[in-house]
Amino acid sequence: MKFRCDRDALSEALQTVQRAVSSRPGIPALTGVLLELSDEGTLTLTTTDLEVSARLSIEVQVNETGRALVPARLLADTVKSLSDAPVEIEADQSQARIRCAAYEGALRLLPVEDFPALQQPSGTRVVVEVGGFAEAVGQVGRAASRDEARPVLTGVLMEVSREGVTFVATDSYRLAVRELVATAGGEAKVIVPERAMSEAGRAAAAEEKGEIEIFVDASQVSFGVAQLSLTSRLIEGEFPNFRQLLPEAYENRLTVSRQQLTDAVRRVGLLARDNTPVRMEFNALGVKLSSSSPDLGQAVEAVEATYEGEDVTAAFNPNYLADGLSAATGESVRLEVRDGLKPGVVKGEGEEFTYLVMPVKLPAPVA
């Protein structure tokens, strides 16, 4: 295997795929990047950590086709440190020689047969616009659970229908749902590990325009953005029936400046420690937020807003509420409440995003 290419292009490609290199001990091959050269003058770089794999193709000058598994970190650092001149890499059975200007180095190869056999993207094809996808991932990702004790909640549900894709995540304290218009070739319903989702979101966000091509089958999901393809294993199990959790409609609705309410929740929330909530009193003038911690003190802030409905008092975890407010889009935001025992619902200016936050039960008022 032998090729020659531009240092910057190779360095950038190595940095990109390195995000999927494993730090799991046990299988040395997972610390490598698989380099494959085709007749058509393409170098494909592949890495995997058994959950997510990254595959990226760049144009190079191919002298001899073939494949080699090279320690990813070492190769990336070496190429990055080379002077700005064409790089030549040549691999035999045991090592990869790197030449650039006056530099010459050789890296020991990893056993290429040990590298996992990755499956080509297949199944239901979905195409969405990169901007919308990146936004959707950003909106729901934070609601996914970090606790491995309930594996399904550590993922993002992706429900594909002819009309589009619905992304859902919940850690059982909050639930985020985002609908996205898409061109889909069929129906599918899978749970994607949150990390894979956010890597795909990152890749989409890096593109100014264009589309992301998604393939979903029973064992994996692939996201193709520009020359990069990210493939992830799926989480097995039953995702909670989220539609059942979404309330039909509320009579009490606050319409408020998104920025103003977010800031107030964060400020007042500073004194809400150790799971003490921020108390919210909704009335015709808007909403009054308050919090108090025995050891720290108390804070109060009133936010003027339009409120339709009965006077209601409810309490929420300020971080969860603020997450929902900042995930919504637009100047103003709607916060719908029923009473202190039902979840609050955050909606942006459109109908495509819904964020549900569980209330915290308030202690009985002291006299």
Added chain:
Amino acid sequence: MSSSVSSPVLSSVPGQDDAMAFLMQAVARPHHAYLLAGPEGGGKQLAARAFAAALLCDRGGCGECRACTLALEEHHPNLFVVEPEGRDIHVETVREEIWHYAYRTAPEPGRKVFVLREADRLNPAAADALLKVLEEPPADSVFLLLSARPHELPETVVSRCHVVSFRPLSEDFIVSALTEAGVSPERAALAARLSGGNLGRARRLVTEEEGLAFRDQAVEALELARLGPAGALSAAELVVHGAERYRKGLSHVLDAELAPYLDEKGRPEEAYRAAIRRLQDRHKRRERRAERDYVDRVLLAASALLRDRVAATVGGGPDVAINLDLRPPDVPVSGAVAAVGAIEEARAALAEDLNLNVRLVLEQAFLRVQG
């Protein structure tokens, strides 16, 4: 379906015909969990790797394909091996290395196989977490629990497993395994006798550079112990020191394993911090085991020397002697009988409880040797 699946990879595991026959008939339609139970050195790990290969190979364990080769090296992407970190298998380890992968689609098409070495080291929280997976086993997953102390596993876990029993290997079997590998019959007989049914140990006895050095140490320790209480303490010191030296000799293994995670200047790569910490933990455990193994070998040799002393007095010929090449130690017969008891008790105690203070156990044993 044929019940006599041909599985070269399973047939190649020697000395445990019943266990392997059981596993062989299980390959076609495996249960979701097995407990491979039996003494150290009886081939449980070898059997687990072979069974994993049989479960991951399209042909039920041909022993030649990529899946078989990778599984036998424990490098197969669908094979997940968990072992104690430090003293226990922790609940985080079960969550991160078992649950995480158990509830995800397999890295490569096919089954997932999870191997838990020294499963009796699962702490209570970890055992609970494992139990949850065993109660609702994910599709296409097979769990193999290995243990030399199966009675220390919670009954709830054991009851979810098919138990496969491994016996100590017979002396004849070890002798023939060694002679087939080109070891002289005399050396093979000696190593088999001194190995206590542990093939791995017998192999190390004949192949390692130090060879039978630990037996010289047993001779020396017994001589010291005969000199009285002070001698007994020195004997214990001698063995502890020897074990420590032996352990230090293993450090090059860690260096080789760490190499891929270090940068050009030999410093740990930031991204690999967790991997390095785990390798170091695993190595600490191996070192601790090596130390224990060394002590056990010395004690076994001491016990054998003393038995020879008893046998020589009652007129036994060379076929009852264990140390076929050495003159028995110069200890009174009555004392030798009591001393064998003391040393065997120490061995049993150390095998049973990994938390015991080795030096104390040795001192107590050697104090009883002087008789």
